[in-house]
Amino acid sequence: xxxxxxxxxxxxxxxxxADSGHFENYTIDEISDEASFLEMLDVLNEKLISDNKEAxxxxxxCREGICGTCSLMINGVAHGPQKATTTCQLHMxxxxxxxxxVVEPWRATAFPIIKDLMVDRSAFDRIxxxxxxxxxxxxxxxxxxxxxxxxxxxxxxxxxxxxxxxGACVAACPNGAANxxxxxxxxxxxxxxxxxxxxxxxxxxxxxxxxxYFGSCTNHGECSAACPKEISIDVIALMNKDYRASxxxxxxxxxx
Amino acid sequence: MVVFxxxxxxxxxxxxxxQRGNRTSVKLILMATTTSALGSKRSPVTATAxxxxxxxxxLLDLYSTAVGKxxxxxxxxxxxxxxxxxxxxxxxxxxxxxxxxxxxxEFLKELLYPIAPKGVVLWILRGGLITMLFLHLHAAxxxxxxxxxxxxxxxxxxxxxxxxxxxxxxxxxxxIIVLSYLIxxxxxxxxxxxxxxxxxxxxxxxxxxxNVLNSLNRPxxxxxxxxxxxxxxxxxxxxxxxxxxxLGWNNPRFNNWRRGFATAFATIVVVGNVSFPIAVIxxxxx
Numbered sequence: 229x230x231x232x233x234x235x236x237x238x239x240x241x242x243x244x245x246a247d248s249g250h251f252e253n254y255t256i257d258e259i260s261d262e263a264s265f266l267e268m269l270d271v272l273n274e275k276l277i278s279d280n281k282e283a284x285x286x287x288x289x290c291r292e293g294i295c296g297t298c299s300l301m302i303n304g305v306a307h308g309p310q311k312a313t314t315t316c317q318l319h320m321x322x323x324x325x326x327x328x329x330v331v332e333p334w335r336a337t338a339f340p341i342i343k344d345l346m347v348d349r350s351a352f353d354r355i356x357x358x359x360x361x362x363x364x365x366x367x368x369x370x371x372x373x374x375x376x377x378x379x380x381x382x383x384x385x386x387x388x389x390x391x392x393x394x395g396a397c398v399a400a401c402p403n404g405a406a407n408x409x410x411x412x413x414x415x416x417x418x419x420x421x422x423x424x425x426x427x428x429x430x431x432x433x434x435x436x437x438x439x440x441y442f443g444s445c446t447n448h449g450e451c452s453a454a455c456p457k458e459i460s461i462d463v464i465a466l467m468n469k470d471y472r473a474s475x476x477x478x479x480x481x482x483x484x
Numbered sequence: 485m486v487v488f489x490x491x492x493x494x495x496x497x498x499x500x501x502x503q504r505g506n507r508t509s510v511k512l513i514l515m516a517t518t519t520s521a522l523g524s525k526r527s528p529v530t531a532t533a534x535x536x537x538x539x540x541x542x543l544l545d546l547y548s549t550a551v552g553k554x555x556x557x558x559x560x561x562x563x564x565x566x567x568x569x570x571x572x573x574x575x576x577x578x579x580x581x582x583x584x585x586x587x588x589x590e591f592l593k594e595l596l597y598p599i600a601p602k603g604v605v606l607w608i609l610r611g612g613l614i615t616m617l618f619l620h621l622h623a624a625x626x627x628x629x630x631x632x633x634x635x636x637x638x639x640x641x642x643x644x645x646x647x648x649x650x651x652x653x654x655x656x657x658x659x660i661i662v663l664s665y666l667i668x669x670x671x672x673x674x675x676x677x678x679x680x681x682x683x684x685x686x687x688x689x690x691x692x693x694x695n696v697l698n699s700l701n702r703p704x705x706x707x708x709x710x711x712x713x714x715x716x717x718x719x720x721x722x723x724x725x726x727x728x729x730x731l732g733w734n735n736p737r738f739n740n741w742r743r744g745f746a747t748a749f750a751t752i753v754v755v756g757n758v759s760f761p762i763a764v765i766x767x768x769x770x
Contacts, residue, residue: 469732
């Protein structure tokens with residue numbers, strides 16, 4: 229175990245959604261290279277609190293890379309420099325002594341900053357509410373494997389379901405588009421037999437809700453590069469295809 | 485019935501109902517959602533989406549969303565790609581001499597003659613292309629506006645692209661430059677307005693071969709043609725690949741071919757088009 233010394237942090241501080249905000253410089257004299265990025269911020273906050281200053285507000289929850297709560301643009305890269313890694317799983321060994329690290333919140337009109345590094349990602353909830361579910365009959369638990377699902381289909385659905393909804397795709401997208409998130413959520417259900425009955429209604433509703441908040445896709449692939457779960461932009465093509473189909477289908481045709 | 489849906493805020497309902505054209509209101513409402521969430525005032529749980537979009541005729545309805553606009557972008561792009569390829573192939577007649585090229589130009593006016601009167605089919609094609617160009621531009625314009633709005637406040641720290649290619653990042657610029665080149669090109673070799681300046685010969689309608697020589701013998705003009713066509717190639721390098729994504733043509737069987745197709749298409753068009761000014765300047769075509 230070794231330690232990093234003399235880190236300079238440029239952290240975005242913003243009092244409220246209406247405040248214009250600014251960068252503030254902090255110094256971390258010494259930190260273990262085994263500390264996660266968020267633990268490093270915890271150390272900073274403890275120091276700030278003991279100095280009677282206000283702690284830096286940031287989102288975090290499970291700290292094991294599966295909940296999608298943590299965010300942060302670190303040196304201009306969503307979730308920091310390590311590929312396929314959330315901020316909470318990013319360790320300080322990725323950095324060097326004497327580094328200056330710029331920490332900024334996600335920036336998108338649909339993700340208003342609540343305070344400091346914390347943004348409101350409830351626009352994602354609006355998309356999920358509009359169709360990111362299946363309707364199922366409640367009652368006794370169905371038998372396992374009652375519905376046969378081919379292995380490749382289950383794998384593809386699982387790849388999409390890996391989306392943790394962190395918003396890195398939106399943050400990384402030069403257009404502030406949420407196509408990767410929405411497409412992952414749509415394809416996850418549209419691949420599976422359980423999702424078929426609402427397939428086109430879901431796609432239409434979710435795409436159009438997404439449209440109310442986010443930008444549009446220009447096929448850069450930045451979202452996929454930033455995604456901690458490495459979801460491929462192939463799902464965006466699938467979403468586009470199903471959206472077209474949803475527009476052409478009418479009630480009578482759906483029964484065919 | 486089980487439905488996962490935490491809540492739908494009152495503010496959101498207003499947000500969905502507000503129309504596309506009025507983006508500012510959506511922004512304000514988003515702010516309101518934030519503050520109301522903080523104040524923990526939530527309206528009753530609803531199971532289905534409450535948003536109702538204004539009913540539009542089918543095609544307009546499709547075009548009203550960003551995904552639909554990308555469809556229009558892709559389809560109009562395909563149409564113009566078809567044009568640009570056949571335009572290049574047709575111009576290769578230049579290497580076969582004045583008679584061949586002039587005859588080819590005459591043939592274009594006689595398409596489907598005598599079923600259709602002379603020039604009619606050509607004008608139908610031109611009309612289609614102008615429509616496609618307009619749709620391409622309108623979709624680009626409105627999507628750019630939408631995208632600018634989607635990140636109203638930019639990142640304040642330094643930031644660079646991770647994987648986006650030069651071609652995809654510069655689509656708007658290459659597009660605008662190619663458009664201005666296109667206008668100049670029509671003024672130069674279709675209408676002849678800017679062809680007579682600085683050359684010995686006069687622009688004569690129908691004397692295609694001589695007109696091309698007069699124009700491209702001006703080094704500055706030749707250079708402009710070369711640069712504009714390279715930019716067109718960069719535009720096509722991303723566009724011809726992007727089409728597959730936008731139209732949802734994604735299949736593991738041919739996904740690897742998409743990049744190859746776009747590269748080959750862009751290369752063929754650029755090599756063909758750039759060869760003309762170079763051949764004229766080099767004196768290969770006299």
